[in-house]
Amino acid sequence: MEEMKAKPAVPLPTLGETNDLGKPWRWEEDGCTVTRSAPWSPPGCHPVGCGVKLYVDENGKLVKVEGDENQQITQGRLCVRCLTLRDFVYNPSRIIHPMKRDPKYRGQADKWEQCTWEEALDIIEENYRRITAEYGCESVVFFVGTGREGGTLGPYGTYMLRSPNMCYTQSGYACYVPRMAAAAYNLGSPYPEIDYAGGLPGRYDDPAFVNPECIMIWGKAPLASNPDGFFGHAVVDMMRRGARLIVVDPRITWLSSRADYHLALRAGTDTALAMAMLDTIIREDLYDHDFVEYWCYGFEQLAERVATMPAEKAGEICGIDPEYIKDAARMYANAKPASLQWGLAFDQKANGMQLSHSAICLMAITGNIDVPGGQILGNASSGQNETGFGFEEALGKDLISKMIGLKEYPAYANTILDAHADLTLQAMETGEPYPIKMGFFAGNNLMSCTSAEPKRWHDAMCKTLDFCFTLECFMTPSAQAVCDVFLPLATAAEEDGVDFAHYGATPVGTGFMNKALSVGECKTDMETCMIVGKRLNPQLWENYHDVYDFIDDLRLHNNHRFKDVCKEVYVQKDVEYYKYETGHLRKDGQPGFNTPTGRVELWSTMFAQFGDDPLPYYEEPQYSPLNTPELLDEYPYVLTTGARAYAFFHSENRQIPFCRELNPDPLVEINPKTAAKLGIADGQWCEVWNQFGSAKLKANVTIAVDEQTIHAQHGWWFPEDDPNEPNLYGTFRSNINNLVPNFHFGKLGFGAPFKCLLCNIKPLAENYDTDMQLVWEKFKREDQ
Amino acid sequence: MENTYGLLIDYGYCTGCQSCEVACKEEHGYPVGKWGIRVHDDGPWEIEEHMVNWNKLPFPTDLCDLCAARTAIGREPTCVHHCLANVIYYGTVAELAPKLAEKPKQVLFVPEYKPLEAKGPFEPKNKLAGRVHHAAAIAVTENENFTTSSQRSDSRTDVGIE
Numbered sequence A: 001m002e003e004m005k006a007k008p009a010v011p012l013p014t015l016g017e018t019n020d021l022g023k024p025w026r027w028e029e030d031g032c033t034v035t036r037s038a039p040w041s042p043p044g045c046h047p048v049g050c051g052v053k054l055y056v057d058e059n060g061k062l063v064k065v066e067g068d069e070n071q072q073i074t075q076g077r078l079c080v081r082c083l084t085l086r087d088f089v090y091n092p093s094r095i096i097h098p099m100k101r102d103p104k105y106r107g108q109a110d111k112w113e114q115c116t117w118e119e120a121l122d123i124i125e126e127n128y129r130r131i132t133a134e135y136g137c138e139s140v141v142f143f144v145g146t147g148r149e150g151g152t153l154g155p156y157g158t159y160m161l162r163s164p165n166m167c168y169t170q171s172g173y174a175c176y177v178p179r180m181a182a183a184a185y186n187l188g189s190p191y192p193e194i195d196y197a198g199g200l201p202g203r204y205d206d207p208a209f210v211n212p213e214c215i216m217i218w219g220k221a222p223l224a225s226n227p228d229g230f231f232g233h234a235v236v237d238m239m240r241r242g243a244r245l246i247v248v249d250p251r252i253t254w255l256s257s258r259a260d261y262h263l264a265l266r267a268g269t270d271t272a273l274a275m276a277m278l279d280t281i282i283r284e285d286l287y288d289h290d291f292v293e294y295w296c297y298g299f300e301q302l303a304e305r306v307a308t309m310p311a312e313k314a315g316e317i318c319g320i321d322p323e324y325i326k327d328a329a330r331m332y333a334n335a336k337p338a339s340l341q342w343g344l345a346f347d348q349k350a351n352g353m354q355l356s357h358s359a360i361c362l363m364a365i366t367g368n369i370d371v372p373g374g375q376i377l378g379n380a381s382s383g384q385n386e387t388g389f390g391f392e393e394a395l396g397k398d399l400i401s402k403m404i405g406l407k408e409y410p411a412y413a414n415t416i417l418d419a420h421a422d423l424t425l426q427a428m429e430t431g432e433p434y435p436i437k438m439g440f441f442a443g444n445n446l447m448s449c450t451s452a453e454p455k456r457w458h459d460a461m462c463k464t465l466d467f468c469f470t471l472e473c474f475m476t477p478s479a480q481a482v483c484d485v486f487l488p489l490a491t492a493a494e495e496d497g498v499d500f501a502h503y504g505a506t507p508v509g510t511g512f513m514n515k516a517l518s519v520g521e522c523k524t525d526m527e528t529c530m531i532v533g534k535r536l537n538p539q540l541w542e543n544y545h546d547v548y549d550f551i552d553d554l555r556l557h558n559n560h561r562f563k564d565v566c567k568e569v570y571v572q573k574d575v576e577y578y579k580y581e582t583g584h585l586r587k588d589g590q591p592g593f594n595t596p597t598g599r600v601e602l603w604s605t606m607f608a609q610f611g612d613d614p615l616p617y618y619e620e621p622q623y624s625p626l627n628t629p630e631l632l633d634e635y636p637y638v639l640t641t642g643a644r645a646y647a648f649f650h651s652e653n654r655q656i657p658f659c660r661e662l663n664p665d666p667l668v669e670i671n672p673k674t675a676a677k678l679g680i681a682d683g684q685w686c687e688v689w690n691q692f693g694s695a696k697l698k699a700n701v702t703i704a705v706d707e708q709t710i711h712a713q714h715g716w717w718f719p720e721d722d723p724n725e726p727n728l729y730g731t732f733r734s735n736i737n738n739l740v741p742n743f744h745f746g747k748l749g750f751g752a753p754f755k756c757l758l759c760n761i762k763p764l765a766e767n768y769d770t771d772m773q774l775v776w777e778k779f780k781r782e783d784q
Numbered sequence B: 001m002e003n004t005y006g007l008l009i010d011y012g013y014c015t016g017c018q019s020c021e022v023a024c025k026e027e028h029g030y031p032v033g034k035w036g037i038r039v040h041d042d043g044p045w046e047i048e049e050h051m052v053n054w055n056k057l058p059f060p061t062d063l064c065d066l067c068a069a070r071t072a073i074g075r076e077p078t079c080v081h082h083c084l085a086n087v088i089y090y091g092t093v094a095e096l097a098p099k100l101a102e103k104p105k106q107v108l109f110v111p112e113y114k115p116l117e118a119k120g121p122f123e124p125k126n127k128l129a130g131r132v133h134h135a136a137a138i139a140v141t142e143n144e145n146f147t148t149s150s151q152r153s154d155s156r157t158d159v160g161i162e
Helices: A085-089 A117-135 A154-160 A177-186 A234-240 A270-283 A289-295 A299-306 A311-318 A322-334 A352-365 A391-400 A410-416 A421-430 A454-464 A477-482 A525-536 A547-556 A562-568 A605-609 A672-678 A772-779 B019-028 B078-082 B093-101
Strands: A026-029 A032-037 A052-057 A062-067 A140-144 A166-168 A214-218 A244-248 A261-263 A338-342 A438-442 A467-472 A485-488 A497-500 A509-513 A570-572 A637-641 A667-670 A685-690 A693-701 A709-712 A757-763 B005-010 B037-048 B051-060 B088-092 B106-109
Touching (some): A062 A085, A117 A140, A117 A438, A117 A467, A117 A485, A117 A525, A154 A525, A166 A421, A177 A352, A177 A410, A214 A234, A214 A322, A244 A322, A261 A322, A270 A299, A270 A322, A299 A352, A311 A322, A322 A338, A421 A454, A438 A477, A454 A477, A525 A547, A562 A570, A667 A685, A672 A693, B005 B051, B019 B037, B019 B078, B078 B088, B093 B106
Parallel strands (some): A140 A166, A140 A438, A244 A261
Antiparallel strands (some): A032 A052, A509 A570, A637 A757, A685 A693, A685 A757, B037 B051
16 A cells, blocks of 8 residues: 655755745644645646645635645746635626526526526426436437546446536547557556656655656646646756757757757648657667567567658658657767657647557667656556546446447557547437437536537537536536536635646656535535436435545555545656566566567557557648648648747636736737748737637737748637627637538547648737736735 | 745746736726736747747736735735636746746746835935044145146146136
């Protein structure tokens, strides 16, 4: 059993002489109770468990939020989204009581009526009984987003709704899971995160750690996104200790401006680049012969395959000088240790599984897997915390077999136990293989974010869902459009709970959320799952008397009691390197990797079994200058979307004045030469469009993108705008996903072209600038 | 040097996360449109092929009081505490100035809170005291040969005026 004992944090050199190092999880100070917590969400974020100190006065009011210097990873540092936590908690537009609305008034904001939890539960139960009696449990879909605790809370689907159809509504699950699947199948571990000494008590100065000589950051913006529980600025920490960078990104970023090599490839051509780097490393004999010989499978076949993509050929495809590609490959191969941080861009293309596989090959043949300063792996007992919890017990074989997409895309469905997104959309539109009649949104505002062709999802849901409910903090365009019951969600400051970097799949740490206050009648995801679950499927909840029983079982495997260990606030996991030698990567305890061959599979047994090519191969994006030159007259630019901003987590934070002030309007980046040619001035509103749809955004004229590339922000809606149908807070006005099609995934069902499409752009005469004074007046706290 | 406090900023590693800006607004209660520190953005622009200039620089405004309430009890300013890249240092100029030599791309700011207010209200101080020239009691007669002084005087030949 893993020890749950917090080690003291290494203080930052900037910390004042008066500080709270060594303070307990809770103490009294100047009339306030100070509670230390390691939150996940809301506000939506990845499960980093950044340390916060929550100051609550004698009236139970949150009066101050500060970064907790006792948190071993973040050391007191905090981003704007938790610095404004009070503005989120006490936002005047936050909904803190349950509400109901007659389905015939969907889309009408003034038709909501406040109700009690009991009444809301009655309505949910009545609809659930009626609908499941007629159409079966499979007709109920749990629609999830990302970043909220609820967005990955499998038990919502299994224990609460008893439905096999948990559905992340992004086409081809184009986020995280494709990478995870490629890693689980070929590396035998769900996520090879870069080592940032997260689990080590001495952090970067711990004797077990080696600072990487080179970090290759590929298709990722870790600083702003803190992806999947990785504390983004750890990259800066390691740069300051000497790590050099290679950045692969179509855009110039702050990180690329500090990189030895910035491989500014044409969006979507990454797999060609990765294969060329592999070819260079193999051709020039820069690979780790011992690791390849003893721990890899299929090297000869890989070498033969990547020889078909020499740097000269990739250079032409990617638009990069071949010598520059080779130089970067040499730097990565010669650096010891070197780490490779792969990003969301891997998932947002149909060819992404081959890219992920290629990246695993790069990590493996350079000998950087499970070594200090390289890629760290979880051990045999780690994995995603929720995935699979209660799955077979709650659903049974018959219901499981009805999961949408299980037969068509088993690589997808079996990895994450999710219904296939695009096929779920199709089921809603056609009633095939069966009708979808009831929905539940958890951490999902799909009509502003997540979904491709959001209006299509909107129309399908409006048409088919007899009943839909949500658990949320704010009214969203999606809830306004189709929900009939709205349950109020607690923020992380109001929650007892647990979070893990990478949802438990990586050896970094476990964070405990400690409830510091209550607001209205808000409940957490865990509480709601249990309360609703006890109503709908009481037989599955008999062992849980209160939410702590549920937390202890789900989050702590009943090895610990939350009430005992929560006082530790954040506990680093023990780090063990070279586990493939000790047998700690495999359930059978044997040396090697948890793959069919026991080795890192450069030739993929599982890809072959699923009917795909077992070796990496390159495919052009479906719409691209090389693949569809005939479209270039109409759509001459390459469109990439969704680069992260510090101000927002996807579609959240738009009603938080200090966040919105940092980025008041949706921005589209365009090169100065392209802008001049089209008559677009910096700051001018533009229309971006292609064969699938259009969106209005404000021009940011910058060399961050080259002359052929357009980059657009994602997740935009306007909480200050008209809430009613058809406007729905302007959610379809600036939504770049209007331009992104569904059903453009790869052979295994994964991926969608969010980052590699074609488009055109033109200036508009209208001005849609956000009035920040209006936002301030509407959304500031009462005491501001 | 010993009594003057400032902020040393290692702008080589400032990523532009703007935590300093927002932490400051929350600490001081500055509304939308007011700031105690702002991150200035120079870039990206190309120096030469494969070399880009992009620097972010947190710049204390005239509303920066170096977190007087926090520093009075020995805590560091809130921007220092929350900076994600940990590039802001607080201290006396005597402590911080030598750090400037440790690495390039750093600046040392000594901000002033509301400098106009710091000057205090305007108080007339008769700087000429003791040397005051008093108006003399001399009789003045009418000017019968008036010509406009707006024209050049070398001729004084009544151009256009009888």
